[in-house]
Amino acid sequence: MSTDTSARPDFDEIFAPDEEEVEFITATSAGKPDHSPIDISTKAFWAKTSEERDETFKLLRETDPVSWQKPVEDAVTPDPDDPGYWALVKHEDITRVSRDSASFISGQGVLFDMLPAIFLQMSQSFLAMDAPRHDKLRALVSVAFTPKQIKRIDEDIRTAAKEIIDDLVAQGPGEVEFVSTVAERLPVRMFGDMFGVPEEMRATVAAAAGDVVAWCDPEVLGDRSADEVQVEACTILHDIAEQIIEMRRETPGEDLFTSLINAEIDGEHLDDFEIGAFFVLMAVAGTDTTKHTTSLTVKAMTEFPEQKAWLLEDFDARIGVAIEEFIRFASPVMTFRRTAVVETEIGGKKILPGDKVVMFYPSGNFDSDVFEDPWSFDLSRKPNPHVGFGGGGLHFCLGNQLAKQMLRAMFNELLHRVPEFEVGTPELLGTNFMRGVKRMPFRFTPAG
């Protein structure tokens, strides 16, 4: 069977599509207050460190927890008619909106700005869909993420983590660049294994997935516009998906591409474009998130050495609880949007159909109404109802068990074999979507 590219749009036309398949609801500024003077939409705000940003979030949490904000400066497709968005910074409001997918939908897009429907379909798959289509597509891959299945691949995860730390130890004692030497390798390898991505394509997949989440970082942008970055990166991922689909049609494997090729929804197979979109979503969701959590946790352990020592004292018994704090403290995914479809109220503010409602997960994770002494990295924190994987509901992170298993394996190897380390100043991603580390010096001494 040949590869079916007929469903694939002309990618040059992505940001000027002839017709939209999604009926967008238009937000208006009617009935809105003035934009908040506490402005969290500027490039300058997002260029700050997370500690600095939280001073502003804290002010909003205390004085205006549901604020009406200007459109974000770093939009993928800036729109002069965009009236702005409601910013949710309290844990309580983030969980409420996440769990009410009847009133707050994802099918209009989940980033700050309104992206063309075709772009949502090519890059975000079921993340930017609502029930029932969302549920059917999610169910197709959910089987690969059940606790039972993750347990089944645990041995592979451990072996991969061990090999990565073998390579690190072989370079010590000394200094390495942590992200490329350690943090990015395990998620890229496990994602590649799950989807059956040939070895020689994995670096390209990882780089393109990284660009998708970092479209407004000046280094990633270079002389391109944000929409060019997005389309180029997604095109690379779709091209790779097409090549693998063709291979798997000829020689089926035990991977997610083969499952998706064979899957049916309502009696119909997915076309290659839909499978490609799955691949883009999973590559983006599955690699950078865990990579950045690993780097940010190593940084936190340098700043709170007593926490590292506490964990090492009884790693197996403590790691389960500690991982939740890794996620809370790192909060790598910073924002996702919903769009209101009914008139409702949040925090005393009237929300109208079409209004964009943006959830700020790091702010929810440092909300002192829920987390005592939130800026203390406390690996014994329990309960730890963080919103790092989302606030619950239909879109709650599908890969959370896999992410935790990778973090467990990685820190098991790292802490036992390289207990002595410290990090230098990290170079942080400059984006309003992903909190991440581009590069970070790591000085270490392997255990004797």
Ligand code: HEM
């Ligand atoms: C530390 C690592 C990770 C973090 C912090 C994270 C965070 C998130 C967040 C915040 C969401 C949106 C939740 C919502 O809208 O309610 C999400 C969704 C998702 N994540 Fe993760 N994620 C991580 C790892 C992974 C991994 C390893 C995979 C898969 C390989 C993955 C796959 C997904 C998918 C497919 C969705 C969309 C779910 C849906 O719309 O139904 N994630 N993740």
